[in-house]
Amino acid sequence: MSVVRPVAFRLLHTNKNVLSSVGCVRHATTTTNLKDFLADNIPKKQNEVKEFRKQFGSTKVGEVTVDMMYGGMRGIRGLVTETSVLDPDEGIRFRGYSIPECQKLLPTAGGKGEEPLPEGLFWLLVTGEIPTQAQADAITNEWNQRASIPNHVITMLNNFPTNLHPMSQFSAAITALNSESKFAKAYAEGVNKSKYWEYVYEDSMDLIAKLPTLAAVIYRNLYRDGSTPCAIDPKKDWSQNFSHMLGFEDPLFSELMRMYLTIHSDHEGGNVSAHTTHLVGSALSDPYLSFSAGINGLAGPLHGLANQEVLVWVTKLQEQLGGEVTDQQMHDFIWNTLKSGQVVPGYGHAVLRKTDPRYMCQREFALKHLPNDSLFKLVAQLYKVVPDILLEQGKAKNPWPNVDAHSGVLLQYFNLKEMNYYTVLFGVSRALGCTASLIWDRALGLPIERPKSFDTPGLKKLVGAK
Numbered sequence: 001m002s003v004v005r006p007v008a009f010r011l012l013h014t015n016k017n018v019l020s021s022v023g024c025v026r027h028a029t030t031t032t033n034l035k036d037f038l039a040d041n042i043p044k045k046q047n048e049v050k051e052f053r054k055q056f057g058s059t060k061v062g063e064v065t066v067d068m069m070y071g072g073m074r075g076i077r078g079l080v081t082e083t084s085v086l087d088p089d090e091g092i093r094f095r096g097y098s099i100p101e102c103q104k105l106l107p108t109a110g111g112k113g114e115e116p117l118p119e120g121l122f123w124l125l126v127t128g129e130i131p132t133q134a135q136a137d138a139i140t141n142e143w144n145q146r147a148s149i150p151n152h153v154i155t156m157l158n159n160f161p162t163n164l165h166p167m168s169q170f171s172a173a174i175t176a177l178n179s180e181s182k183f184a185k186a187y188a189e190g191v192n193k194s195k196y197w198e199y200v201y202e203d204s205m206d207l208i209a210k211l212p213t214l215a216a217v218i219y220r221n222l223y224r225d226g227s228t229p230c231a232i233d234p235k236k237d238w239s240q241n242f243s244h245m246l247g248f249e250d251p252l253f254s255e256l257m258r259m260y261l262t263i264h265s266d267h268e269g270g271n272v273s274a275h276t277t278h279l280v281g282s283a284l285s286d287p288y289l290s291f292s293a294g295i296n297g298l299a300g301p302l303h304g305l306a307n308q309e310v311l312v313w314v315t316k317l318q319e320q321l322g323g324e325v326t327d328q329q330m331h332d333f334i335w336n337t338l339k340s341g342q343v344v345p346g347y348g349h350a351v352l353r354k355t356d357p358r359y360m361c362q363r364e365f366a367l368k369h370l371p372n373d374s375l376f377k378l379v380a381q382l383y384k385v386v387p388d389i390l391l392e393q394g395k396a397k398n399p400w401p402n403v404d405a406h407s408g409v410l411l412q413y414f415n416l417k418e419m420n421y422y423t424v425l426f427g428v429s430r431a432l433g434c435t436a437s438l439i440w441d442r443a444l445g446l447p448i449e450r451p452k453s454f455d456t457p458g459l460k461k462l463v464g465a466k
């Protein structure tokens with residue numbers, strides 16, 4: 001095992017602008033082996049949490065109201081997730097770093113692009129440190145080596161009917177990959193619980209490595225000629241290999257994928273996909289079973305499927321209103337959506353109270369690379385019109401756009417037109433955050449999750465209602 005220097009808060013970055021905006025940059029230790037990093041750092045974190053709980057274990061952190069219990073547990077402080085934190089006004093921070101900071105600090109694909117590598121983001125989510133280029137490249141190499149898919153999974157995908165939604169195919173394929181689970185095998189052989197994290201780590205790395213190929217097989221079966229995706233090229237990064245396996249050769253599409261797969265990765269612990277993965281993992285279901293459960297949650301229209309719903313809705317708008325759309329026509333169309341008891345997809349959020357920085361990041365990509373695209377202009381016009389209408393309606397607590405309001409337009413520009421497929425891309429990215437958390441869940445020995453529930457008579461009795 002290579003020697004790991006103590007985690008330090010050091011200013012190693014040379015870019016002064018970055019330093020002034022970010023403040024302290026936590027830089028990576030020297031090892032390029034992520035598992036070695038964990039082996040050295042997990043005992044420190046275990047100790048930190050043990051000491052913290054010893055001192056503050058019975059300190060109250062909030063209260064629970066009856067409305068919270070009926071209201072989707074909104075605002076209940078009930079989970080610890082190390083990888084990211086979501087501020088209602090500012091948006092997501094991955095291990096303390098905002099999206100613009102990650103874009104400045106994370107390693108890129110060198111001469112091939114400027115967007116951060118999702119490999120570097122994964123290192124950050126797992127370790128809390130900004131990786132060096134060598135560390136990000138080491139993750140690329142590992143994922144390229146772990147990418148092979150067992151035949152039974154490919155056979156299963158090839159036999160699915162074309163009317164089975166891509167997300168159902170994706171989830172089923174991830175579940176079927178559990179034949180490869182090193183965690184399940186080790187557990188069956190009686191592994192000591194102190195070693196759980198090592199096997200969860202192995203499964204997580206394998207799972208992430210295999211997802212692009214699974215996703216590409218689904219795409220090519222449903223929307224192309226069903227031919228086998230090209231082989232993984234060890235010289236390409238995760239996103240570029242994925243783009244090429246899908247059949248997209250434009251280098252700018254690979255750049256889009258690097259950005260897309262980075263920003264969709266994690267959104268603290270309470271969202272449906274992350275929370276489900278964490279919950280199922282707490283029963284010691286292996287990472288394949290846990291993450292496929294999370295994927296089923298992501299497939300819901302109020303969560304990840306909203307990126308599909310946005311494009312379906314915008315397409316309807318175009319069909320009904322034609323080319324140039326006035327603000328008034330758009331206003332009426334939106335009100336019709338609301339009056340027919342539907343939500344405006346891509347707007348609102350359970351936690352955020354401002355425009356999602358993931359929306360802004362995609363908008364900036366569009367302004368840079370496709371400023372004159374007509375669909376982008378329409379999405380930008382919606383950004384002007386929708387919030388006022390949602391405010392006027394007075395129901396949504398957040399009238400601003402979320403991540404899903406913008407992703408489809410970028411994919412359409414590159415000719416990835418199949419809207420039903422969009423949530424699969426979200427799912428490939430979401431694996432980074434969900435598995436990084438699973439590794440820490442097992443490293444910290446978190447127990448099976450089991451909150452207390454009540455029936456209404458019991459709750460009435462509890463609060464003294466007649």
Ligand code: CMX
Nearest residue numbers: 302303304306343344345346347348349350395396397398
């Ligand atoms: N359009 C119309 N009504 C909306 C709305 C929207 N975009 N967002 C919220 N509302 C409504 C809710 O349906 C709710 O109505 P009822 O009181 O009739 O039930 C009311 O406003 C209050 O909801 P809220 O507290 O503001 O929002 P929630 O935390 O309950 O729900 C979310 C959050 C995201 C499900 C909701 O804003 C929504 O349905 N948005 C559209 C779907 C969407 O874009 N989802 C993607 C979210 C990001 C992601 O997970 O990927």
